[in-house]
Amino acid sequence: MNKYSKIIAGVLALALILFILSLGILPVSKAANIVGTNYKNVTVQTFVNITHSKPDVLNVTIYEALNFSAKNITVNAGSTKTIYCNATLRNWQGYNDITSVNATLWHVATSSNNASDSFANHYTNSSCILNSSLSAVTAWYVCSFDVHYYANNGTWLCNVTVSNSYTATNSNFTGSGFATTTFYPVYALNVTDGIDYGGVAVEDYSNPDRTANVSNLGNMNINITVEGYGVKRNDGLAMNCTLSGNITVDNERFSSVSSQAYNLKTALTSIAGGVSIPALTLPKQSNSTPIINSTYWQLYIPPNPAGNCTGYVIFTAIVP
Secondary structure: OOHHHHHHHHHHHHHHHHHHHHOOOOOOOOOOOEEOHHHOOEEOOOOOOOOOOOOEEEEEEEEOOOOOOOOOEOOOOOOEEEEEEEEEEEOOOOHHHEEEEEEEEEEOOOOOOOOOOEOOOEEEEOOOEEEEEOOOOEEEEEEEEEEEOOOOOEEEEEEEEEEEOOOOOOOOOEEEEEEEEEEOOOOOEEEOOOOOOOOOOOOOEOOOOEEEEEEEOOOOOEEEEEEEEOOOOOOOEEEEEOOEOEEEHHHEEEEOOOOOOHHHOEEOOOOOOOEEEEEEEEOOOOOOOOOEEEEEEEEEOOOOOEOOEEOEEEEEEEOO
């Protein structure tokens, strides 16, 4: 071994010893007392071996997907979306000494860290998953939550808590950290399939009313507009017929009141943006029970059309 190899080996050995000492594996050698003049004072070195340290949460980031691009959240209308809280953790006894990592995700304005779970404002994950080790003492954990579509919009906070194998006798031996994100407002709806008026003669009215049930699939209260067309938008038609003629849009009418007379119902329009359904506001869902309201539809057949007729109605969720 040449001179330079011996120097490099010595430096590496010293670095290893210092690292082991920092983990408290080997005791620090004791230095002799320092005696003052004629023993007027004596300086004594003090010693302690730190056996366990509290774990730390160094960083928390909230994602819509398992990637490195943190962003605010848009829930999936009528469904769930998986939200991730990624946490970088440190434990001086080694990341393998981490025994539990859990996380809480909650809506700041309407819930708190220790509140009960609710799909609208509070989620917990008691078994976050180790994704990868970053060093001997640090690791990256992933905590996921399946967030429902009616989760409140606004500021949400994710708190991650980590524990290690040490059982403290006089303190809470855990570390924690948090991050915040914003859930965007989502205005969304769904409607039962089709409005079928059945067989109706010319110069007659469909009877009874046909029902179209509307459900709120977002996280905001909504009003509803409706717009009709026969072939293409803004064509002034309710329906186009196969044999002859068509049905103009004002002959198709609706109401939020069951069995209301035809002349009291609101006429459909082909104008872009449609017309609001009167007295119909769907609140956002707050629990597992869907929010569903009914609309009631009736059609008058003018003298000229013949055959099978088809048309379209666009239901749109808007801000109340």
